[in-house]
Amino acid sequence: MKTPAISRRAMLLGAGAVTAWAASPARALLAQAAKNALPTSVESLLSQMTVVEKAGQLTLNAAAWAGSAATALNPAGAQTNFEGQLAEVRQGRLGGVFNGNGAEMARQMQLVAMREARLKLPLVFAADVIHGFRTVFPMPLAEAGSFDADLAERTARVAAVxxxxAGIDWNFAPMVDVARDPRWGRGIEGAGEDVLLGRIMAEARVRGFQGRKGLKAADAMVACAKHFAAYGAAEGGLDYNTVDVSERTLREIYFPPFQSAFAAGAGTTMAAFNELSGVPATANHWLLTDVLRTEWGFDGVVVSDYTGDMELIAHGFAADEREATKLAFLAGVDMCMQSSFYINHLPDLVAKGDVPMARLDEAVRRVLAMKVMLGLFDDPFRRIDVRRERTRIGTPAHRKVAREAGAKSIVLLKNEGDLLPLPRSGKRIALIGPFVQGKRELIGPWNVYGTDADAVDLLTGVRAALRDASMVTATDGSGILEPLPGGIEAAAAAARAADIVVLAVGEAQTMSGEAQSRTDITIPAPQMALAEAVAAVGKPMVVLLRHGRALALDGAVKDAPAILATWFLGSESGPATADILFGAVAPSARLPVSFPHSSGQAPYYYAHKNTGRPxxxxxxxxxxxxxxxVPGGALYPFGHGLTYGRIAYSALDTGDGVLASGGKLTVRATVTNSGSRAADEVIQLYVQDVTASITRPVRELKAFRxxxxxxxxSETVEFTLARGDLTFIGQDLKxxxxxxxFRLWIAPSAEAEGVSGEFTLA
Structure with missing residues (x-):
């Protein structure tokens, strides 16, 4: 079975992305909004709105009726009760809410908007649906390791359904930030360190969230590409920290996934928390207007991140709330999230002439256009149906997709002596570690609606896979951050009584995600002590890593004969892991981020420059x-991942080795599996521009299959390169x-030799 090649040529670069966005239905409607040509009834409503009601449409607050998970995911702020929030709806002071508590909440709020508010403008209901709703999928970083755009689209589609x-119209996802520093905990929401993989996953997730039937479909929710821009480049991997990168780096690394998301039709974007070269993104006119609006032609809604406008004061960029409101709004932020600055200050700013009425109307039109696209003016209750909520969530079909996605996200890092797959009978297996049993640490960070209580743990998954469930034992041995009294002794005893040890160690869910930066990206000391003690017993040991980032491995964990990167896999975590452990599913994922040898190497990424002294x-x-x-390079580089086959690369064919201007160059290689099991190999094409007017990375991923x-x-794999695949941002920033x-490699990872050669661009 072969999947089609995906190359940079297939992605929409530069002007191509703008053209695709301009041709999309979302762009057409939003362009109408910008030209004062919304449907007559809506334009008539705009003409009747007071300035306060206009500012209300630009105000988005956390739902007062929300679950505890939603409350815990953001910093504490001004709270209101549900009745108080309904009063804001009646007064036209609220355009929508986010992270609410289901269809019944949405129904009650929308009834007030449609029956009791003066102009009866429908509310929009938003949420953070990052990697699933109640059915939870692998965290996006893990899923990116599948190198499977179809899978990413399907999981996003289930999340949207x-x-x-539950009444949600608007999703604050996908996160499309390129993240090259594993100390930054929020990398779990994106697709890792590579631009091409980031673009492909951005497009797939937008298609999945928005569907292919149009945004008026009852199971479509508008996507929000975030965080614009370069949030993942925070200094020191510290969340919310300063970002200071060149415009070339922005255009070459951090902008392209946004362009792909917009090309796929994403109707909204979110301003980033960070500053760029001294100007916070939330008030960065060059970023939000000159680039996004004027250069790219994006007319969708720009929303602030949670209190992003308020934070302009702490940045030292705005003196007070009023100035922060003015700066953010005039820079291009249409909608204010959580601070209520717009409803509190825009009316006075407009009245005093500090903000033009035309700019206010422009932003309101965009928000109304989004609501029109979502079909809310046709039927404000199209996504609000308590009965449907009970039947469309957590279905067996959805759980099946979650299990498939989980297995396809697990990376086989090491497998000495073909220890894996494990036999389903005849061997006593000791599951040891703080992640082997119990309804905990399964779904991962940044999930508002799913719960560990609905997920399946490792022990349950392994018991179901074995012919005799009595052949497996489970022992915690250690807590995640604290030792357990007698835990190591109990674990060592369990290991001695077993034929094979499966050791599950890693990070707690709370150690990754927003505001969870780590300077030391290693496994916590109590778990390392457990690993050393268990390894000393001398039984064959498989390490299962539970983690939200690339880790620096050491000691007994690093030296184990078999290691699987199992990330946070979601609702079907245990069964998906068991599928790989026992060979029901062949491992096919590859690393979307490089594992460094040491925390001190961070940020480490494969597409680095040579320097003058390599x-x-x-x-x-x-x-x-x-x-x-430490050695040079990565411990496990981007693209690395083993199979249960024995794969070798040979017979590179570059034709005449010349890529003519306006022509194409076809390159081929043979991939042979000499093992006894079929293998799913991710074959990667890398290129290096040897000499250029701007120094180039040592390798860049151009395509994969x-x-x-x-x-x-054996299979012969073919890639086709065109001139456009070799584009970079020149000295003139064009x-x-x-x-x-040029050098090229067809290889199994970013640092593997595979087969390599050269060609010339004429």
Missing amino acids: EATA NPPGDRVAFKARYMD KVRVAAGA PTVEPGK
Whole structure:
């Protein structure tokens, strides 16, 4: 089985992304809004609105009737009760709420808007549906490791079906930030370190959330590409921290996934918390207006992040609430989340002439246009149906997709002596570690609506996979951050009584996600002590990593003969892991981020520059770019992942080795599986521009294919390169292509040799 090649040529770069957005139905409607040409009834409503009612449409607050998970995911702020929020709706002071508590809440609020408010403008209901609603899927970073856009679209589609059944119109996802520093905990929401993979996943998730039938469909919710821009480049991997990168880096690394999301039709975007070169993104006119609006032609809604406008004061960019409101609004933020600054200050700013009425109307039209696109003017209750909510959530079909996604997100990092897959009978297995049993630490960070109580743990999954469930024991051995009295002794005893040890160690859910930055990205010390003690027993040991980021592995964990990166897999965590452990599903995922040797290497990513003093392969050379205390490169690089087959690459064919101007170059390689099991291999094409007017990375991913290679069989894989695939941002900050020599690799990872050669761009 072969999946189609996905290359940069297939993605919409630069002007191509703008063209695609301009041709989309969402763009057409939003363009009408900008030109004062909404449907007559809506335009008539706009003309009747007071300034307060207009500011109300631009105000989005956390739902007063919300679940405890939603409350815990954001900092404490001014709270209101549900009756108080209904009063705001009656007065036209609220355009929508987010992270509310289901269809009944939405029904009650929408009834007040449609029966008791003066102009009867429908509310919009938003939520953070990051990796599933009640059915929880692998965290997005893990799912990106599937290298499977179809899978990402399908999980996003299920999330949309469930969320819209609970009344949600608007999703604050996908996060499309490129994240190259594993210390930054929020990397769990994105697709990792690579631009191409980020673009592909951004497009797939937008398609899944919004559906392919149009946004008026009852199971469609408008997507929000976030966080614009470069949030993932925070200094030191510290959340909310300063970002200071060049415009070239923005255009080459951090902008492209947003362009792809907009090309796929994403109707909204969210301003980032961080500053860019001294100007906070929430008040950055160049970013939100010059680039986003004027250059790219985006006319969707721009919403602040949670109190992002308020934070302009702490940044030292605005003196007070009034100035923060003015700066954010004039920079291009249409809608204010949670601070209530717009409803509190825009009316006075307009009255005194500090904000033009035309700018106010422009923003209101965009919000109304979004509500028109969502069909809320046709039927304000189209996604609010308590009966439908009971039947569309957590269905067996949805759980089946979650299990598939979980298995396809697990990366086999190491498998010495073919220890995996494990036999389903005849061996006593000891499951050891704080992640082996119990309804905890399963769904991962940033999930508002799913619960561990509805998820399946590892022990349950393994028992179901074994022919004799009595052959498995479970012992915690340690807490996540604290030792357990007698825990190590009990774990060592369990290991001695077993034939095989499966050790599950890693991070708690609360150690990754927003505001969860770590300077030391290692496994906590109590778990490492457990690992050393269990390894000392001498039984074959499989390590299952539970984690939300790339980890720096050490000691007995690093030295274990078999290691699986199992991330946070969601509702079907246990069964999905068991599917891989026992070979019911072949491992096919690859790392979307590089695992460094040490925390001190962060940020580490494969597409780095050479420097003027690159260290040659092999041992450390004096006065070259290399750390004194760790090897060069990654412990496990981007794209790495093993299979249960034995894969070899051979027979590179680059034709005549010349890519003519306006032509194409087809390159081929043979992939052979000499093992006894079929394998799903992710074959990756990398290129290096050897000499250019702007220094280029040592490798860049240009395409990949996932290919099923039968046992004992070979497959010839073909990629086609065009001139546009070699584009970079030149000295004039414009896309350019320069003739010259290029290296290429068809390989199983970003640092593997695979087969390599050269070609010339004429």
